[in-house]
Amino acid sequence: MDYKESAEAILQAIGGKENVSAATHCATRLRIVLHDENKIDKAALDRLDLVKGTFSTAGQFQIILGSGIVNEVYKPFIKLIGINEMSTSQVKSAGVKKQNPLLRLVKLLSDIFVPIIPAIVAGGLLMGLNNLLTAKDLFIHGKSLIDANPGIADLAAMINTFANAAFVFLPVLISFSATKRFGGNPFLGAVLGMIMVHPDLLNANEYGAASLAHKVPEWHILGFTIEKVGYQGTVLPVLVSSFILAKIEIFLRKMIPSALDNLLTPLLSILVTAVLTFTFVGPLTRTAGNLFTDGIVWLYSSTGFIGGGIFGLFYAPIVITGMHQSFIAIETQLLADIAKTGGTFIFPIASMSNVAQGAATLAVFFITKDKKLKGIGSASGISALLGITEPAMFGVNLKLKYPFIGAIIGAGVASAFITFFKVKAIALGAAGILGIISMKPSSILYFVIGLVISFVTSFSATLVLAIRESKKEQ
Known part of the structure; x- marks a missing residue:
């Protein structure tokens, strides 16, 4: 693979070196701060074989390339734009300066x-x-x-x-x-x-x-x-x-x-x-x-399963904005005062949402004929079930739209179910299938049932929406 050629193609698609303010990479993603994200040609990025997905968060435009590939692309990329290697924290700081005060507060809580x-x-x-x-x-x-x-x-x-x-x-x-x-x-x-x-x-x-x-x-x-x-x-x-x-x-x-x-x-x-x-x-x-x-606690208790369902429905959209990071402070307080609160209800709902995203992505994997999408869907779908949703959400579901709708429907239904049975966690961890070990003993059975509901509902809703989408195209 010609990594220099790939770096040149990515640079051209994001508006040229004049549009790049800062750049670094993590284990799988190229993380770039741009002067103007409106100059991005997402269609051109999607046509590149090594690009697994893209999304924008916390003032950074992130391109998912995969482990082992991203660092090879990054080397010629920074030479093309004429900057030295930057740390993740430096790029984060550059990205934060572009955010509004509310998102800066969320970032602050996250850092703490x-x-x-x-x-x-x-x-x-x-x-x-x-x-x-x-x-x-x-x-x-x-x-x-x-x-x-x-x-x-x-x-x-x-x-x-x-x-x-x-x-x-x-x-x-x-x-x-x-x-x-x-x-x-x-x-x-x-x-x-x-x-x-x-x-x-x-x-x-x-x-x-x-x-x-x-x-x-x-x-x-x-x-x-x-x-x-x-x-x-x-x-x-x-x-x-x-x-x-x-x-x-x-x-x-x-x-x-x-x-x-x-x-x-x-x-x-x-x-x-x-x-x-x-x-x-x-x-x-x-x-x-x-x-x-x-x-x-009053809001959770008084709104019942309806409030839980609404929270579950909107959890993934909240993740897109990055504001879910502020929930860490709330969950910490709920866990610290566990004698009064009984634990946190946010973590179980986050688990329902993550599993729903994974199920929707796997549904796309089963129905699509696009080989590249199949490759992304299989790996990112399983990853989402284990609690890492970014590749599934940004690489597949949001790009196609209908899987994301299917996912939030499943998350809403499952969250309403677990809220009805007062499912709470007594620890934080991987919000997904592995979240079982974080549940109160009395909540484990209902949590598992909720996971099944989330997966089946999201998978089925995505299939139905896919059929509807194909009819529109015809």
Whole structure:
């Protein structure tokens, strides 16, 4: 394969080197920031054999080439446009500058929460393992595995301790990541998070009962009364406090002489931010965060399967805009407050949507006679079933339109079903077939049925729409 020739063809199709602002690549995609995406000749790109699909997101135009091919095309591509190799983060920054404020906010939340997802996933899956050991009627009628085998009771207790750690100290994780994203020292952010969950403070989970009993501990300083309450399982207070910490640190580093910088900047940054957190920022944002979480739970509970169906119907269109990244913050809060929320309903609905996209793509694979489309459809369809939908969605479904319609129909029907049975996840993970391991034990059966409904409905709807489409063409 002549990669230089392919690079030249791609460059010509996207409007020439004058239209390219930045370019990099990941494992499978060429990621380009363009001055004007209206100059793209998508038909010309589609005619290229090595192009598996294209889509635009987060200010970047991305061309799916495949593993092993994209890096070979990228080498002559950057020579043609006359730039040096760029990192993914550099191109992301260039793309973000083109976005509107709302999408920038989504990107900000994504940058903060994506790095801590592995910790939340590990904790949630351990919690699921604990539930498998302690849930009654799951394997044995009227008993749990622990009831039947008392010798493993301490094993379950140990696993439960491991599982809770990420959520008990969640503010430490969030504050580290957020402070780093806001431009401050992440280790100062970690210290702030530790202060917010210090064992000398009243645990946030006990605040409601202590408040009703008028037993909330307090500090009395210079005539002011400050509640000694921690922020376990909170998100919004940590985000706002981390932002304040980073900005105070940046300001102080500019004002304090370099000889005193390492001494005074960390001291004053932590002291001022911590005082503001417990006196003003924390109480306000904790109330706002609780109201937001309660609102989400109320909306889910009150709208029932109709609301779940609508959410499932629009989940894939939301993914196209990139705004689904903001759901990570909501899910983190739902999981952190699992005793009240019971888990997250967003992850199961995302799984229904992803499986629906995969089913629609596989339907295209079975009915199309286009060899290139068959090749893309088989691989991307299976990938979507496992939780990676971009190749299926952008490479096949959106391009043909009718598979995407079939997919959102299936996602809507399946999401309504699982919402009716209150299916919730206790961990994050791969939103697809593998999502089974993230479900509450009581939700597993209904989740599996939902996956079947999503696949069958989407596959069937796509076939029907394909027949209708072919009749139109005739």
